[in-house]
Amino acid sequence: xxxxxxxxLASRISRVLAxxxxxxxxxPGERLRQDHVAEEFGASHVPVREAFRRLEAQGLxxxxxxxxxxxxxxxxxxxxxxxxxxxxxxxxxxxxAVPHLTPAILDRAEAxxxxxxxxxxxxSWEAANRAFHRIILEPCSMPRLLAAIDDLHAASARFLFxxxxxxxxxxxxxxxxxxxxxxxxxxxxxxxxxxxxxxGWIGKTPVRTAAGEVRDAFSIIx
Amino acid sequence: xxxxxxxxLASRISRVLAxxxxxxxxxPGERLRQDHVAEEFGASHVPVREAFRRLEAQGLxxxxxxxxxxxxxxxxxxxxxxxxxxxxxxxxxxxxAVPHLTPAILDRAEAxxxxxxxxxxxxSWEAANRAFHRIILEPCSMPRLLAAIDDLHAASARFLFxxxxxxxxxxxxxxxxxxxxxxxxxxxxxxxxxxxxxxGWIGKTPVRTAAGEVRDAFSIIx
DNA sequence: CGTGTAGAAATTATAGATAATTTGAGATCA
DNA sequence: TGATCTCAAATTATCTATAATTTCTACACG
Numbered sequence: 001x002x003x004x005x006x007x008x009l010a011s012r013i014s015r016v017l018a019x020x021x022x023x024x025x026x027x028p029g030e031r032l033r034q035d036h037v038a039e040e041f042g043a044s045h046v047p048v049r050e051a052f053r054r055l056e057a058q059g060l061x062x063x064x065x066x067x068x069x070x071x072x073x074x075x076x077x078x079x080x081x082x083x084x085x086x087x088x089x090x091x092x093x094x095x096x097a098v099p100h101l102t103p104a105i106l107d108r109a110e111a112x113x114x115x116x117x118x119x120x121x122x123x124s125w126e127a128a129n130r131a132f133h134r135i136i137l138e139p140c141s142m143p144r145l146l147a148a149i150d151d152l153h154a155a156s157a158r159f160l161f162x163x164x165x166x167x168x169x170x171x172x173x174x175x176x177x178x179x180x181x182x183x184x185x186x187x188x189x190x191x192x193x194x195x196x197x198x199x200g201w202i203g204k205t206p207v208r209t210a211a212g213e214v215r216d217a218f219s220i221i222x
Numbered sequence: 223x224x225x226x227x228x229x230x231l232a233s234r235i236s237r238v239l240a241x242x243x244x245x246x247x248x249x250p251g252e253r254l255r256q257d258h259v260a261e262e263f264g265a266s267h268v269p270v271r272e273a274f275r276r277l278e279a280q281g282l283x284x285x286x287x288x289x290x291x292x293x294x295x296x297x298x299x300x301x302x303x304x305x306x307x308x309x310x311x312x313x314x315x316x317x318x319a320v321p322h323l324t325p326a327i328l329d330r331a332e333a334x335x336x337x338x339x340x341x342x343x344x345x346s347w348e349a350a351n352r353a354f355h356r357i358i359l360e361p362c363s364m365p366r367l368l369a370a371i372d373d374l375h376a377a378s379a380r381f382l383f384x385x386x387x388x389x390x391x392x393x394x395x396x397x398x399x400x401x402x403x404x405x406x407x408x409x410x411x412x413x414x415x416x417x418x419x420x421x422g423w424i425g426k427t428p429v430r431t432a433a434g435e436v437r438d439a440f441s442i443i444x
Numbered sequence: 445c446g447t448g449t450a451g452a453a454a455t456t457a458t459a460g461a462t463a464a465t466t467t468g469a470g471a472t473c474a
Numbered sequence: 475t476g477a478t479c480t481c482a483a484a485t486t487a488t489c490t491a492t493a494a495t496t497t498c499t500a501c502a503c504g
Contacts, residue, residue, distance in 0.1 A: 008287055008456070010275075033486070044458045046268055049488085053232075053272050057279030059366060065230055066464060066487060081364045088310040142303045144281055148370065230488075255454070266490045271456085288455060288496055 013041055014051035021060045021071050022154055023123075024161045028073040032061060058151050060158075074158065082155045087200035089149050090133065091192045096140035098188035106180055109135045113176040122164045125171075126157050129222065132176055136183070175222060198222045235263055236273035243282045243293050244376055245345070246383045250295040254283060280373050282380075296380065304377045309422035311371050312355065313414045318362035320410035328405055331357045335398040344386045347393075348379050351444065354398055358405070397444060420444045 017037070020026045032052065038045040052069045055061040063069040109132055116128035130153050137146065175198040182191035199222055239259070242248045254274065260267040274291045277283035285291040331354055338350035352375050359368065397420040404413035421444055 010456090035486075045487090046271075046457065049268075049272060050275050053275040054279065057276065067466090068487065078366065081366050084314055085311065085367055085370070088314045089307065092306055092310045144300065144303050145307055148307070232488090257454070267455090268489065289498095290455070 008047070009041075009043055010047035010050035011054070013037065013043070013048060014054040016041075017051060017055060018058065018060055018154065021055070022157050022161065024158070024165060026071050028071050030071045032069045032071065034069075059155055074155070078155075079159050082152050082159075083200055086149065086152045086156065087196045089145060089152070090137060090199055091196045093137040093140045093142065093145050093149060094192045094195055095188065096142060097137050098183070098191070100139035100141070101136065101183060103184075105135060105139060106183055109176075110180055113173055113180070116176070117170065117172045120168075120170060122161060122168045125168075126160055129173070130157070132173075136179070173222065230269070231263075231265055232269035232272035233276070235259065235265070235270055236276040238263075239273060239277060240280065240282055240376065243277070244379045244383065246380070246387060248293050250293050252293045254291045254293065256291075281377060296377075300377075301381050304374050304381075305422055308371065308374045308378065309418045311367060311374070312359060312421055313418045315359040315362045315364065315367050315371060316414045316417055317410065318364060319359055320405070320413070322361035322363070323358065323405060325406075327357060327361060328402055331398075332402055335395055335402070338398070339392065339394045342390075342392060344383060344390045347390075348382055351395070352379070358401070395444065 017026070017032070026032075034045045034048045034052070037051075038048045041048070052061060052063060056063050056069070060072055061069050062072050112128050112132040112135055116125050116132065119125040119128055133149075133153070134146075137149065140146070175194060179191045179194050179198070182188075182194060239248070239254070248254075256267040256270045256274070259273075260270045263270070274283060274285060278285050278291070282294055283291050284294050334350050334354040334357055338347050338354065341347040341350055355371075355375070356368075359371065362368070397416060401413045401416050401420070404410075404416060
């Protein structure tokens with residue numbers, strides 16, 4: 001009755017597994033055994049295999065021909081890669097979105113920024129942050145580009161969660177506000193430039209904290 | 223014995239279908255019925271379904287939940303989208319590849335350009351063109367970025383083949399040579415700028431031909 | 445002429461069979 | 475005694491075969 005029958009079982013499994021990989025419940029390198037997953041979802045292993053294929057395409061899992069599927073590992077090198085790809089593609093998307101931005105859209109973006117600033121845990125901050133980016137980029141109406149950006153956001157979120165697993169303090173996003181004011185003033189190129197720097201990798205200044213020094217390297221993922 | 227057993231059956235099917243979609247043998251909108259494909263390959267429908275998922279992720283096919291899979295359609299709008307994504311990502315890749323480019327690599331790139339110039343059909347031209355781009359971008363050693371570019375190249379090739387199906391005359395690629403000379407002179411940024419213009423959409427000058435005027439719009443896909 | 449219902453076809457999911465890889469115990473050799 | 479090699483058993487991925495919803499089509503009926 002209440003079963004969501006709009007989507008297939010495979011895509012449901014894929015969503016749940018993606019959620020777990022992104023949030024870190026499934027750690028990098030973990031083997032994904034199809035029989036176990038199938039049993040957990042009360043399903044057969046065929047839809048599970050299809051879900052694996054989708055995760056593989058999203059870059060969340062890697063599959064070796066007859067040796068199974070593992071959660072994709074990621075190193076600092078790939079963090080940079082994802083960040084730079086995001087920077088390049090989001091700047092492109094914003095350039096095309098600018099002509100279609102309305103005050104109402106910018107207001108929604110501002111609300112998302114406020115939600116991010118007032119969030120108290122990483123999960124809600126990440127959700128609000130992603131919402132901000134989505135809102136200002138969606139009007140470009142380039143579905144393929146937006147889909148690619150979404151996948152990169154998922155990868156970014158993995159790094160974010162893995163770094164700030166335990167400790168997290170709220171932070172205000174000055175860049176977001178700067179982007180919004182530039183957009184309100186019609187300075188599209190300036191907004192794009194800020195966005196590019198904002199998303200891109202700028203971990204040049206590692207601030208050493210008592211708790212851990214790794215977290216600084218990840219902190220600039222916006 | 224001689225069966226390539228390094229890869230799975232599903233990926234083999236996916237490659238063949240991708241080839242057909244790109245070359246235009248399977249026209250846009252064509253339904254892909256899993257039973258028929260399975261029968262043709264002498265296989266069951268489960269690996270076929272996995273192949274469909276991969277094609278879907280590559281943007282070569284679209285799937286409606288319980289209504290089957292069709293070859294992805296494409297319009298001029300999406301051609302632009304793909305071209306601009308390629309421009310953004312290939313520029314990024316080239317910037318990272320520049321420090322690792324050696325004279326030997328540039329020689330191989332030059333050979334690929336020569337092969338493109340002397341090719342007499344679209345197929346071989348496209349292959350040589352793609353080789354050129356791959357050769358100069360690969361040294362960036364960013365696997366995720368390169369994979370994304372590969373998928374975009376496949377999409378580009380679809381448009382290319384659909385436009386130049388029947389008529390084709392050889393053309394020399396001045397841009398490729400300009401990129402190479404800039405790289406040999408150590409002018410990385412200049413090369414990146416040329417590449418961006420080369421790949422990006424610049425169909426501003428439609429040249430009317432006796433045969434058909436559509437082909438001009440596609441002709442700039444490099 | 446529109447609507448509703450049977451029949452056909454196709455997609456989705458399940459269960460079972462096959463093939464390959466990994467694991468572990470035991471034997472052989474240094 | 476310790477290490478390595480071999481071979482068998484178990485584990486796991488891959489594929490085939492079959493069943494069950496769902497959608498599309500055609501035809502009759504109001």
